[in-house]
Amino acid sequence: MQDTKDTPVWFITGCSTGFGRELARAVLDRGYRCVVTARNPDSVRDIAEAHGERALVAKLDVTVPAEVEASVRAAEERFGRIDVLVNNAGIGYFGAIEESDEAEVRRMFEINVFGLGRMTNAVLPGMRRRRAGHVVNIASIGGIRAFPGVGWYNATKFAVVGLSEALSLETAPLGIKVTVVEPSGFRTDWAGRSANDATTRIADYAETAHTNQGTIRGYSGKQPGDPVRAAAAIIAAVEAPEPPLHLLLGKGAMRGARWKLDLLKANFDAWEATTVGADFPEGS
Numbered sequence: 001m002q003d004t005k006d007t008p009v010w011f012i013t014g015c016s017t018g019f020g021r022e023l024a025r026a027v028l029d030r031g032y033r034c035v036v037t038a039r040n041p042d043s044v045r046d047i048a049e050a051h052g053e054r055a056l057v058a059k060l061d062v063t064v065p066a067e068v069e070a071s072v073r074a075a076e077e078r079f080g081r082i083d084v085l086v087n088n089a090g091i092g093y094f095g096a097i098e099e100s101d102e103a104e105v106r107r108m109f110e111i112n113v114f115g116l117g118r119m120t121n122a123v124l125p126g127m128r129r130r131r132a133g134h135v136v137n138i139a140s141i142g143g144i145r146a147f148p149g150v151g152w153y154n155a156t157k158f159a160v161v162g163l164s165e166a167l168s169l170e171t172a173p174l175g176i177k178v179t180v181v182e183p184s185g186f187r188t189d190w191a192g193r194s195a196n197d198a199t200t201r202i203a204d205y206a207e208t209a210h211t212n213q214g215t216i217r218g219y220s221g222k223q224p225g226d227p228v229r230a231a232a233a234i235i236a237a238v239e240a241p242e243p244p245l246h247l248l249l250g251k252g253a254m255r256g257a258r259w260k261l262d263l264l265k266a267n268f269d270a271w272e273a274t275t276v277g278a279d280f281p282e283g284s
Contacts, residue, residue: 007054009079011035011072013062013119014089016043019138019186019227019234023086024048026231028055035075035082037089053078062089062115072122084238085123086136087116090156094216095198096209097151104196105152112156117163124176131175134238137164141184141253145260149209150216153195161246168245179243181234184252185216186225225250 010027014020016038024036024044028051037060038044048055056078058071075082090112093104120135127133142150143157164180171178201210230249237243248254268275 005080007031007033008083009033009035009075009081010084010086011037011075011082011123012086012088013037013060013115015047016040018088019183019230020086020088021047022227023088023231023234026228026235030235033079035071035079037071060089062087062119063110065118068118068122072119076126081126081130082123083132084134084136085119086138086234087119087160088138089115090138092150092153092195093198094149094195094213095152095200096149096202096205099198099200099202099205099209100152101198101200104198108152109156109159112153113159113163116160120167124171127171127176128174133175134177134179134243135164135167135171136234136238137178137180139164139180139182141182141248141250141256143180144182145256145263147212148205149212151209165245177243179234179237179245179247181237181247181249182253182257183225183230183248184250184254184256185223186227186230186250225252 010024010032012020012024012027012034015024015036021044024034024047027034028047031054033054033056034048034051035056035058036044036048037058039059039061041057041059045057048057056075058074060067060071062068072082091108093100093108095101095104116137120137123133123135127135137160139160140153140157142154143159143161146154146158161180161182164178168178197213233247233249237247248257
């Protein structure tokens with residue numbers, strides 16, 4: 001790809017580890033221009049250093065409005081526009097619903113949902129002016145189906161999926177595309193230092209929430225998903241003439257999504273008469 005003013009510009013949040021780091025590397029290696037962001041800019045300078053003017057490092061905590069505004073302004077001053085926004089920054093949290101600490105849950109929502117929304121709103125005006133752009137939101141298979149022990153995390157990712165679907169309907173007539181990425185287990189730091197544990201432990205949840213938490217923690221670093229291949233898949237989706245609204249990543253994601261489809265169909269079919277019977281009779 002030639003390095004010109006017409007080369008698409010990517011803006012990626014949360015590039016210090018995991019998907020964000022591998023995606024920033026892959027985007028730059030393919031010749032795109034990229035804004036590489038992290039709360040600590042020093043943690044991502046190595047990604048940008050070999051790519052000269054095509055890479056811009058920016059300090060960004062998505063929960064800080066001034067940093068969101070400053071990073072978007074810096075991107076537009078350097079490159080003139082943002083073509084692809086990847087909302088990747090996010091954290092996890094482990095705890096049964098009843099065990100979870102409200103302050104920790106609110107912090108997670110601030111990052112995973114409101115921070116994502118803040119970034120999107122900061123970038124959309126430029127995309128609307130150009131009638132072009134692509135918003136990529138990193139959710140999770142946990143935004144399609146829920147799991148015991150991470151219910152509040154599921155809630156944030158269900159929110160991201162719903163937000164993304166609504167955004168796609170609002171922006172499609174404006175030339176702006178939306179893709180929500182729903183991975184299963186990948187070898188990122190999500191189940192490591194990026195996710196705190198509830199301090200309360202209730203014995204009644206030992207066989208459900210606690211067992212699943214142990215499983216997730218236990219395979220941290222051994223998950224089947226490859227972040228490098230995930231980055232390539234995201235780029236391929238963005239480059240496609242007709243990008244998907246939902247991009248599942250990993251065999252576990254495909255299994256989980258199909259399980260949810262089957263569950264919904266069984267529920268809907270079993271209760272169809274009750275469902276349609278809740279309307280006024282026809283002609284009323």
